[in-house]
Amino acid sequence: MSASQPPQSADVPTLLVKIFGKDRPGITAGLFDTLAAYSVDVVDIEQVVTRGRIVLCALVTEPPAGLEGDLRSTVHSWAESMKMQAEIISGIGDNRPRGLGRSLVTVLGHPLTSESTAAIAARITATGGNIDRIFRLAKYPVTAVEFAVSGTETEPLRTALALEAARLGVDVAVVAAGLHRRAQRLVVMDVDSTLIQDEVIELFAAHAGCEAEVAEVTAAAMRGELDFEQSLHARVELLAGLDASVVEKVRSEVRLTPGARTLIRTLKRLGYQVGVVSGGFTQVTDDLKERLGLDFAQANTLEIVDGKLTGKVTGEIVDRAGKARLLRRFATEAAVPLEQTVAIGDGANDLDMLNAAGLGVAFNAKPVVREAAHTAVNVPFLDTVLYLLGITREEVEAADTHAD
Numbered sequence: 001m002s003a004s005q006p007p008q009s010a011d012v013p014t015l016l017v018k019i020f021g022k023d024r025p026g027i028t029a030g031l032f033d034t035l036a037a038y039s040v041d042v043v044d045i046e047q048v049v050t051r052g053r054i055v056l057c058a059l060v061t062e063p064p065a066g067l068e069g070d071l072r073s074t075v076h077s078w079a080e081s082m083k084m085q086a087e088i089i090s091g092i093g094d095n096r097p098r099g100l101g102r103s104l105v106t107v108l109g110h111p112l113t114s115e116s117t118a119a120i121a122a123r124i125t126a127t128g129g130n131i132d133r134i135f136r137l138a139k140y141p142v143t144a145v146e147f148a149v150s151g152t153e154t155e156p157l158r159t160a161l162a163l164e165a166a167r168l169g170v171d172v173a174v175v176a177a178g179l180h181r182r183a184q185r186l187v188v189m190d191v192d193s194t195l196i197q198d199e200v201i202e203l204f205a206a207h208a209g210c211e212a213e214v215a216e217v218t219a220a221a222m223r224g225e226l227d228f229e230q231s232l233h234a235r236v237e238l239l240a241g242l243d244a245s246v247v248e249k250v251r252s253e254v255r256l257t258p259g260a261r262t263l264i265r266t267l268k269r270l271g272y273q274v275g276v277v278s279g280g281f282t283q284v285t286d287d288l289k290e291r292l293g294l295d296f297a298q299a300n301t302l303e304i305v306d307g308k309l310t311g312k313v314t315g316e317i318v319d320r321a322g323k324a325r326l327l328r329r330f331a332t333e334a335a336v337p338l339e340q341t342v343a344i345g346d347g348a349n350d351l352d353m354l355n356a357a358g359l360g361v362a363f364n365a366k367p368v369v370r371e372a373a374h375t376a377v378n379v380p381f382l383d384t385v386l387y388l389l390g391i392t393r394e395e396v397e398a399a400d401t402h403a404d
């Protein structure tokens, strides 16, 4: 048999040995020690432990002629001595090969109900998908579970599950499985109401005493009476004459979204590059870049002359199209293909960026954004984005514990 040719085990008789009971040290060693006396080879092993109970499944080649009965009784007496249950099933070959079209489905619930789990699983089956494995990623701050699915294409599965998720009020992310998921990536976030809990223009407006006027312009923009650029100019104009010392005050008032530091710290440890793009102001995003160790930051710049805000912005305007353009620019600079980028945002002006990214995450977004994005997170913790990337809570915490 050449090394490049997998063994053809399809028609070889095999034994499936399943052990179930209270987990304790030595179960796996004990089972294989018992099997070793019969010169059987391992075809497959799967083991899970849930609340202290172990399920250990070993698929092995059949023993030499005449020894199967002996093997069965030896395994059963070993299991009995360990107060475990054993089941041994004769059969042919290995698992059937996984179907083509492999996806990873992450479900976030707060809590994750049985009803939601049943509905998601049924919908996967209805699209022709098979659930190959299920794995818990996190129990805090949300319950996150990952399903490995095969036999259906990622896009239709994503569409079907997005509808189901909206109906159930859980968050479901569907990504294509494969090596690219482990490749180095770039994450680009919106700032206002995504990385931070505030809208920066409102913080400035409070110091200028024009919150009501700013809110009015925002509302007009939301009604579609003004586009983003018009509303930006109209709102910034209201800040004219404000003392530049307010910039420092606004920086100190900004409140990070829960989980923001954990998300960024973990991504940086994994070698990701992280950036922000904002329709807000560089006076705040540059400070965030410095404080959080971000690789990229771009926003509009408030013009300051003689220590006063002029009510104008300078430089390239960061609007809806600008955000998508910056995602592409950052990706080029980071040497990360666009398919390996993740964009996170909450507003309509994030939509182009979310759609341009390999994975677009609508974070506590307005319905119009949620419906158009690949995936939506509706729990108020930014670090849940890590679970969508397949990173477990345990890995996050272990990395924190072992950090210098």
Ligand SMILES: [Mg+2]
Pocket: 190, 191, 192, 193, 194, 345, 346, 347
């Ligand atoms: Mg926003």
